[in-house]
Amino acid sequence: MKIQELENSFIKIAHRGASAYEPENTLRSFERAIELKSDMIEFDVRQSLDGHLVVFHDETVDRTTNGTGSVSLKTLSELRELDAGQGEQIPTVEEVIELAKGRAKFVLELKQDGVEDKVVSLLNKGDLLDDVFIVSFKPKRLKMIKELEPKVKTGLILFASLNPVGLAQGCGADFVAPFRWFVTKSLVEYARRNRLYTFTWTVDETLKAQSLREKGVSGIVTNKPDIF
Secondary structure, three states: OOOHHHHOEEEEEEEOOOOOOOOOOOOOHHHHHHHHHEEEEEEEEOOOOOOEEEEOOOOOOOOOOOOOOOOHOOOHHHHHHOOOOOOOOOOEHHHHHHHHHHOOOEEEOOOOOHHHHHHHHHHHHHHOOHEEEEEEOOOHHHHHHHHHHHOOEEEEEOOOOHHHHHHHOOOOOEEEEEEHHOOHHHHHHHHHEEEEEEEEEEEHHHHHHHHHHHHHOOOOEOOOOOOO
């Protein structure tokens, strides 16, 4: 998505897919998000013990699968044996891209250090630079991404901060994504004056989404892509 496309737009980003309705970060959830006309699908990127990029949020598999233990200490085949909900497997990043390419665009959240090279290589190989945002809570990860590939769009996720715009600028981000409680019209306008777009998370109520839209945010992350 070219950055110019964010002007006067309001983008609906499906958080881990349609995760209010389907098991999060699964192909089933992403397919549902596409059916519900999401503009972008968001998913989390980690690395298996044997170096595969996998789509998983938590550091351990305990919460969302029938297994236990750290994602990074399991091989891809070991992760594949787990039930991620309703019989779904933990997908690879390549599988999610194959499912959704041409149907939706992507937001990749980097959940651990050391995956930056592989992510950038995958995006270049798939000619996906215009279809992807890369986001993280860690500025150093976004700095590294920009050093590897200046063309890719990045965003800094924040909970609470006294200077969200300055932090985003410091790591070369294209947008800033504070938690919804901290979004004000003045913050959005200040960000735009500093050439930054604003997104926010996680918004599952229609009235709240409309209020944020009126404040000028460029989009929301939601578990319910049918919020509008």
